[in-house]
Amino acid sequence: MAMSDERRFPVRIALVGHTNTGKTSLMRTLTRDGRFGEVSSRPSTTRHVEGARLIADNEALIELYDTPGMEDPVALLERIDTLVEAERQLGEILDGPAGIARFLTLPEAEGRFEQEAKVLRQLLASDAGLYVVDARDPVLAKHRDELALLGRCARPLLPVLNFVRDPEADEASWREALARLGLHAVIRFDTVAPERDAERLLYGKLATLLDACRSAFERLIASRERETIARRGAGEHLIAEMLIEVAACRVRVEGDVVEIAAAVDGMNQRVRVREQACVDALLGLYRFDRDDVETGDLPLIEGRWEDDLFNPETLRSMRVKLGGGAAAGAAAGLGLDLMVGGLSLGVATAIGALAGGGWQTLRHYGDRLRGKLAGHHELTVDDAILRLLALRALELLRALEARGHAAMTPFVQAPATSASWREGALPRSIESARAHPEWSGLFGAMVREPEREQAVSALADELGRFGSAGR
Amino acid sequence: MLKQTPEHSPDRFERRWLAEAIRLLEAGRGPLADADAVRMARLAGGTLEDRVLVRAQALGAREGLLDALRDWRGIERLGLIVVALLALSSGFGVALGVLGDGSRPVNVVWALGGLLGLHVVGLVVWLIGMWFGGRDAGGLLGKAWQWLARRMARSGPAVLLGRARTDLLAGAGLNRWALGAVTHLVWLLALLGALAGMVLLFMLRGYQFTWETTILSGDFLARLVATLGWLPGMLGFEVPDATTVKASGAGMLAVEEARRAWAQWLLGCVLVYGVVPRGLLWAGCRTWFRRQRAALALDLGMPDYLVLSDRLMPASERIGVTDPDHADTARAANRHTHVAGAGAPTVIGIELRPERSWPPTIAEGVVDGGRVDDRIQRKEALARLAAQPPARLLLACDARLSPDRGNLGLIGEMSACAADCRVWLMDGTAPDNPRLAHWMDGLARLGFESHEIIGDEGRALAWLAHGDE
Numbered sequence A: 001m002a003m004s005d006e007r008r009f010p011v012r013i014a015l016v017g018h019t020n021t022g023k024t025s026l027m028r029t030l031t032r033d034g035r036f037g038e039v040s041s042r043p044s045t046t047r048h049v050e051g052a053r054l055i056a057d058n059e060a061l062i063e064l065y066d067t068p069g070m071e072d073p074v075a076l077l078e079r080i081d082t083l084v085e086a087e088r089q090l091g092e093i094l095d096g097p098a099g100i101a102r103f104l105t106l107p108e109a110e111g112r113f114e115q116e117a118k119v120l121r122q123l124l125a126s127d128a129g130l131y132v133v134d135a136r137d138p139v140l141a142k143h144r145d146e147l148a149l150l151g152r153c154a155r156p157l158l159p160v161l162n163f164v165r166d167p168e169a170d171e172a173s174w175r176e177a178l179a180r181l182g183l184h185a186v187i188r189f190d191t192v193a194p195e196r197d198a199e200r201l202l203y204g205k206l207a208t209l210l211d212a213c214r215s216a217f218e219r220l221i222a223s224r225e226r227e228t229i230a231r232r233g234a235g236e237h238l239i240a241e242m243l244i245e246v247a248a249c250r251v252r253v254e255g256d257v258v259e260i261a262a263a264v265d266g267m268n269q270r271v272r273v274r275e276q277a278c279v280d281a282l283l284g285l286y287r288f289d290r291d292d293v294e295t296g297d298l299p300l301i302e303g304r305w306e307d308d309l310f311n312p313e314t315l316r317s318m319r320v321k322l323g324g325g326a327a328a329g330a331a332a333g334l335g336l337d338l339m340v341g342g343l344s345l346g347v348a349t350a351i352g353a354l355a356g357g358g359w360q361t362l363r364h365y366g367d368r369l370r371g372k373l374a375g376h377h378e379l380t381v382d383d384a385i386l387r388l389l390a391l392r393a394l395e396l397l398r399a400l401e402a403r404g405h406a407a408m409t410p411f412v413q414a415p416a417t418s419a420s421w422r423e424g425a426l427p428r429s430i431e432s433a434r435a436h437p438e439w440s441g442l443f444g445a446m447v448r449e450p451e452r453e454q455a456v457s458a459l460a461d462e463l464g465r466f467g468s469a470g471r
Numbered sequence B: 001m002l003k004q005t006p007e008h009s010p011d012r013f014e015r016r017w018l019a020e021a022i023r024l025l026e027a028g029r030g031p032l033a034d035a036d037a038v039r040m041a042r043l044a045g046g047t048l049e050d051r052v053l054v055r056a057q058a059l060g061a062r063e064g065l066l067d068a069l070r071d072w073r074g075i076e077r078l079g080l081i082v083v084a085l086l087a088l089s090s091g092f093g094v095a096l097g098v099l100g101d102g103s104r105p106v107n108v109v110w111a112l113g114g115l116l117g118l119h120v121v122g123l124v125v126w127l128i129g130m131w132f133g134g135r136d137a138g139g140l141l142g143k144a145w146q147w148l149a150r151r152m153a154r155s156g157p158a159v160l161l162g163r164a165r166t167d168l169l170a171g172a173g174l175n176r177w178a179l180g181a182v183t184h185l186v187w188l189l190a191l192l193g194a195l196a197g198m199v200l201l202f203m204l205r206g207y208q209f210t211w212e213t214t215i216l217s218g219d220f221l222a223r224l225v226a227t228l229g230w231l232p233g234m235l236g237f238e239v240p241d242a243t244t245v246k247a248s249g250a251g252m253l254a255v256e257e258a259r260r261a262w263a264q265w266l267l268g269c270v271l272v273y274g275v276v277p278r279g280l281l282w283a284g285c286r287t288w289f290r291r292q293r294a295a296l297a298l299d300l301g302m303p304d305y306l307v308l309s310d311r312l313m314p315a316s317e318r319i320g321v322t323d324p325d326h327a328d329t330a331r332a333a334n335r336h337t338h339v340a341g342a343g344a345p346t347v348i349g350i351e352l353r354p355e356r357s358w359p360p361t362i363a364e365g366v367v368d369g370g371r372v373d374d375r376i377q378r379k380e381a382l383a384r385l386a387a388q389p390p391a392r393l394l395l396a397c398d399a400r401l402s403p404d405r406g407n408l409g410l411i412g413e414m415s416a417c418a419a420d421c422r423v424w425l426m427d428g429t430a431p432d433n434p435r436l437a438h439w440m441d442g443l444a445r446l447g448f449e450s451h452e453i454i455g456d457e458g459r460a461l462a463w464l465a466h467g468d469e
Helices: A023-031 A073-089 A096-104 A114-124 A141-151 A171-180 A198-209 A211-248 A257-285 A290-296 A312-317 A347-357 A359-373 A383-402 A428-434 A450-470 B012-029 B035-044 B048-063 B065-099 B108-132 B140-152 B156-171 B175-204 B218-234 B242-250 B256-294 B303-312 B375-387 B405-415 B434-446 B457-466
Strands: A011-017 A049-056 A059-066 A128-134 A157-162 A250-253 A377-380 B316-323 B346-350 B367-372 B392-398 B420-427
Touching: A011 A023, A011 A114, A011 A211, A023 A049, A023 A059, A023 A128, A023 A157, A023 A198, A023 B316, A049 A114, A049 A211, A059 A211, A059 B316, A073 A096, A073 A141, A073 B375, A073 B405, A096 A114, A114 A141, A114 B316, A128 A141, A128 A198, A141 A157, A141 A171, A141 B375, A157 A171, A157 A198, A198 A211, A211 A257, A211 A383, A211 A428, A211 A450, A211 B303, A250 A257, A257 A377, A257 A383, A257 B303, A428 A450, A450 B156, B012 B048, B012 B065, B012 B156, B012 B256, B012 B303, B035 B048, B035 B303, B048 B065, B048 B303, B065 B108, B065 B156, B065 B175, B108 B175, B108 B218, B108 B256, B156 B175, B175 B256, B218 B242, B218 B256, B242 B256, B346 B405, B367 B375, B375 B405, B392 B405, B392 B457, B405 B420, B405 B434, B420 B434, B420 B457
Parallel strands: A011 A059, A011 A128, A128 A157, B346 B367, B346 B392, B392 B420
Antiparallel strands: A049 A059, A049 B316, A250 A377
């Protein structure tokens, strides 16, 4: 091709479509900007053209333009046809784009058809258009007229089927209707719950439509993928940190049953607060505010997520095997550590802790041994609670990852996560955290030392493996 | 000390240190108000790390961390000077104590042990610590030094900086090298002090040397002296020969050469087994530490930085409105006006789904106006209505679709062709359909009263057949 591959960037793409099909929502999802424009179920919410640049590696690669919805394509097509016919009678043949351009000079383009004129003007100024379809709507004459109008702009058009995951969606009719108009490349992109690969597929299809700009799309895809992986890794790190802290948490209780019960209560409270902190951090990581959660009905505020963490029923609903402590109804199981034998920690862990941890660990051992001899009890968080925390956090992570920034409707429950966390041995890093009460920030300051960070990283890796196995 | 320009600009490591301190500050206290700092960082451009650093520096200046960093530097330097002086003088003191005032002969074995013993033990402990890794590595002296620095830094920012530094270095596994460098430096200075003390005393005082043993043979000691003296001997230090050694043990040897040989042997041993290894280790630790520290990068995969990256290096930026809405351009709000119509009651379906059955079961005398969707159907329907305006017109719409200017305009035009008109919302009349309200709004703008919009099929068809009763 004569046109070099390094043609002018950014590539300009116009988002067009009938009114109220979710163009601004798609815009929000693609720009990762949940505050872009205004979204509502009201028709013709957007009445102007507003743009955003997609940036990767410090370069603006793509410009997206959100346009007003087409509202009266039937009348507009008729108007333009009349116009072209009149010109023909005067001896001038206007082709598609020329007809559109002529129409744009008319006063009606500023008046009755102002919204439609903005769409056509923007599409003419762009390299390609994304035609956003509400797949729940039937294919009507107005849609066909709309496509005819857009087709006359002579720009590559990629239909985007929005709301395809809705039970009322009629994808087949749309595909057929679009094929009849010569639009065979169609993409499914549910802005509320985009499928995992939707964005990559969208850019991939645009790259085939606009071969000269292929590199821009490929770079964008690569950059977005890197970002997704980094974000997931960070999320797993946040979860791992919470799990390590909760696992490491250890409280000594001196006294009778009443005091133990009070201590268990206190500990439960701290674990709840820690989980909330992790949830907040995850929301922040995925650019959801707590405000978004309230308006957007994320899982945490409704249904199961509001269940009490320490309710045995919650454990059962997640199908977590109940351990000794939890079965007895106590969430923070009494750590009946057989200290003298060092059995509960596992010999390997103890040796590892001694080799890596040195004196500090040994001192803790000493303290605990003394406490044991003095008849004190030690509280730790039960394994079942750890499993539940892990499952809930992983599920939230998955939900956040799958959730588009356009989502305004209630959260769709993700399928069950991997079985690995429900039963079987807990990862080794959790076991070693048990030996390091100083790693926990649940009660005051924690010691951030390389061993702790290593344990967190190892656990995060493990979470990642479970996560990808569950996918 | 070289005084720098008052605008102290932090070096490469210090900028990362500052960023880590800011991160810790925000982790503890919540996000800082950083609109200006973020703007600066975005203006500066560059990689994400560059931007994080620019932001941190701007925030650090505001939060007093930049000043604290300068203070920290001063404190650390001052502390190092104090420790260095202490080490030098205590080394000197050790030499003084070991050699005595010359009134009694010097026991060479004891003297060497006193000068190097603790140092060798410390070195072995350090090496073991380094070998096995672990957090206690780095030397006790280094730990003490860290503690001292923390003690001296009492204010909030300084404590924060201390933590940030430890975290940052620990994350890169550099703490042990830093602490090792300090430990070796202190020992180096102490041993240099001792060496200086010995040279001074040997110059100004006359010492007799001896050795004592109960069970060891003189040969053994001679061999020991020769072995230890081999390396210093290579560097030109005199080593007492076997006869001198034996003579020194038997009685006090006052021969000048022997005394000089003993003195040189002692100096050589302290230099070769004390000063040189410590010096090399210090230089090694320091070089390694500096090089690694210079290569230190922020862990940008940390959740905190990822969250920050959304604002410092957003995936998109808004261009703004490029084609504004000229507002209130007459959005044809066709109030429906009634002509005197006497034609048969008519029902028309507007933009219905293909799967929707049509017509509904209508009473005798009611005309089916058909489905209206495309341009031609619209025209024909309007022409028919204009030719014979019906007395009652029922327009059936699907409330699951969005009302738009097109279909509302059509409703307006058709209703103007009938004496009386009602809109029948066939489907999607459940209250949870958000588009229902939009239909009500749109129709109200056309002039339909709420009783003129019917959701129930029976009522709609009854009205069509008999009108209002």
